[in-house]
Amino acid sequence: MMKETSIVHFYQRMLNISLIILGLVLSFYLVRELYFIVTAALLGNTNVHDILEEVLAFFLYFVFVSMIVKYFKEAYHFPLRYLIYIGITGTIRFIIVNRDDALNNLILSLVILILVICYLLLAPRKNKWGEWKENIE
CATH class of the missing domain: 1.20.1270 (Substrate Binding Domain Of Dnak; Chain:A; Domain 2)
Known part of the structure; x- marks a missing residue:
């Protein structure tokens, strides 16, 4: 019984560490998309579809990062x-x-x-x- 518990804790730690790393990577891409949106707006990019595509990508990254945060707030539950x-x-x-x-x-x-x-x-x-x-x- 003790061995099963330690295996579960090991995999839970591995999952948590992986999600933290994934959250950091997604946060980097979130900031990068925000930079692209601001740059396109300041340079006067008139192609609405390009800007909208960047905004939608930004929100996808945002949703994934908030889902990781919610996972930790909900006691390891998606x-x-x-x-x-x-x-x-x-x-x-x-x-x-x-x-x-x-x-x-x-x-x-x-x-x-x-x-x-x-x-x-x-x-x-x-x-x-x-x-x-x-x-x-």
Whole structure:
């Protein structure tokens, strides 16, 4: 029994260290995207799609970093709703960047609808007395 516990703690430490390193790398890319956005705005880049692509990449990095922070705040647990957020934002980014294929965009829009429905099924609801009830995450 003691050996299993030490193995679990070892892997938990490895996971935590890996997530901290990943968070630092993602933070670097987050700051880099912010630099690109500010530079494009100051230099007067008029291509809105290029700037929007950078802004969406910035928010993807931001979501991943905030998810890592949430993992540590939630006592080593990734809430499912954050994975759904990432799926929705990533799909929206893909639609905006690759806007040429209408049928593909329709299918991806249906994916977003399914993800939103899944999120609504996971969201806490008010019971008849006005108290919030948390669902399984």
